[in-house]
Amino acid sequence: MLKKPAFSQPGALSRINQHSNPPFEEQDFPGKGRGIVANKTLHRGDQIFASTPLVISNPLSYNLLESERLRLGHRGVDTLPTDTQKLFWKLLDHFKGDPVDDRINTNAFDITVNKVQQYAVMPEIAMMNHDCRPNAAYFWDEDTLSHYVHATQTIYPGEEITITYINNERKREARMKNLKSNWGFDCSCSSCAAHPIFAAESDVRIQAIEDITEALNDWTSSSTATPEMVETLLSLYKQERLEASMGVAYKHAAEVYSSFGDRYTAIKYAQLAVELLHLDRGFNDNDVKFMLAMAKDPEQSWSWKKRVGHKRFEGSSCGHAH
Numbered sequence: 001m002l003k004k005p006a007f008s009q010p011g012a013l014s015r016i017n018q019h020s021n022p023p024f025e026e027q028d029f030p031g032k033g034r035g036i037v038a039n040k041t042l043h044r045g046d047q048i049f050a051s052t053p054l055v056i057s058n059p060l061s062y063n064l065l066e067s068e069r070l071r072l073g074h075r076g077v078d079t080l081p082t083d084t085q086k087l088f089w090k091l092l093d094h095f096k097g098d099p100v101d102d103r104i105n106t107n108a109f110d111i112t113v114n115k116v117q118q119y120a121v122m123p124e125i126a127m128m129n130h131d132c133r134p135n136a137a138y139f140w141d142e143d144t145l146s147h148y149v150h151a152t153q154t155i156y157p158g159e160e161i162t163i164t165y166i167n168n169e170r171k172r173e174a175r176m177k178n179l180k181s182n183w184g185f186d187c188s189c190s191s192c193a194a195h196p197i198f199a200a201e202s203d204v205r206i207q208a209i210e211d212i213t214e215a216l217n218d219w220t221s222s223s224t225a226t227p228e229m230v231e232t233l234l235s236l237y238k239q240e241r242l243e244a245s246m247g248v249a250y251k252h253a254a255e256v257y258s259s260f261g262d263r264y265t266a267i268k269y270a271q272l273a274v275e276l277l278h279l280d281r282g283f284n285d286n287d288v289k290f291m292l293a294m295a296k297d298p299e300q301s302w303s304w305k306k307r308v309g310h311k312r313f314e315g316s317s318c319g320h321a322h
């Protein structure tokens with residue numbers, strides 16, 4: 001870790017751990033505990049904060065005797081600087097077990113350092129509540145050993161800033177079960193709390209997103225993918241308020257238009273994919289690099305004109321059945 005730019009490059013952490021004048025404040029939300037609320041208008045792409053972890057715990061520690069693992073956790077926290085300790089003890093202990101272990105279990109995020117998965121607890125993001133339709137996204141940056149959080153849409157003053165703790169492109173029951181079993185709470189977000197009729201409509205759209213995505217991933221000569229199909233996919237993401245994860249939908253769109261040889265629409269969607277994928281995958285993501293290349297020169301992409309000659313519209317062109 002000491003070889004990472006976080007430690008070796010002066011200035012690498014200039015945007016990290018900036019605690020003065022944050023664009024948010026803490027607020028209590030009945031049924032959810034504390035959360036953070038915007039205190040100024042945030043635009044898509046605005047950095048909300050970026051922090052280095054308070055604690056990193058290695059999953060291998062679970063191979064130790066339980067008493068040893070807990071002792072190690074306490075030792076880690078006890079040796080932190082006093083102000084950092086205060087931030088740690090302020091965190092929620094949802095499960096009411098060992099106080100250190102519990103704060104890690106309630107608040108930790110998976111991170112990767114040198115291809116090894118670890119659990120990290122960051123102060124501000126631990127104050128953010130979950131929403132299945134969030135307005136912010138986060139990523140872990142290995143170079144700066146920091147967790148970044150950005151707005152993925154306009155957030156007005158007074159609005160809660162939320163992230164998703166899970167893969168949220170799933171039907172309501174699956175999301176709720178996942179949150180209950182891994183995080184121990186019943187999700188009260190507006191999508192989960194919706195009237196059963198609206199929730200059922202949302203589930204139908206989630207199924208359609210799944211079906212269309214599967215069709216778009218078919219690159220064989222019998223593929224049924226069309227530009228119209230990907231436009232429907234984008235519309236479904238927007239209707240479902242899945243703006244935070246639209247990067248992947250824009251990537252599909254860029255690839256579909258490229259596969260039909262439509263240079264400028266491919267560039268348009270590749271640019272949108274770059275912007276959105278950056279916010280939830282980070283600076284070094286392969287898809288980001290791939291979309292940057294597509295935005296520059298779609299003709300060089302592997303997908304260029306792959307589907308030229310495929311049927312674009314269902315049925316006959318004049319609109320009558322023959």
Ligand SMILES: C[S@@+](CC[C@H](N)C(=O)[O-])C[C@H]1O[C@@H](n2cnc3c(N)ncnc32)[C@H](O)[C@@H]1O
Nearest residue numbers: 032033034092094126127128129130185187188
């Ligand atoms: C990482 S903490 C978030 C901050 C926490 N609300 C606090 O007061 O410190 C995660 C906990 O917040 C609560 N929470 C977060 N999102 C929620 C949601 N959508 N519905 C209900 N409770 C939620 C749950 O108690 C969960 O275990």
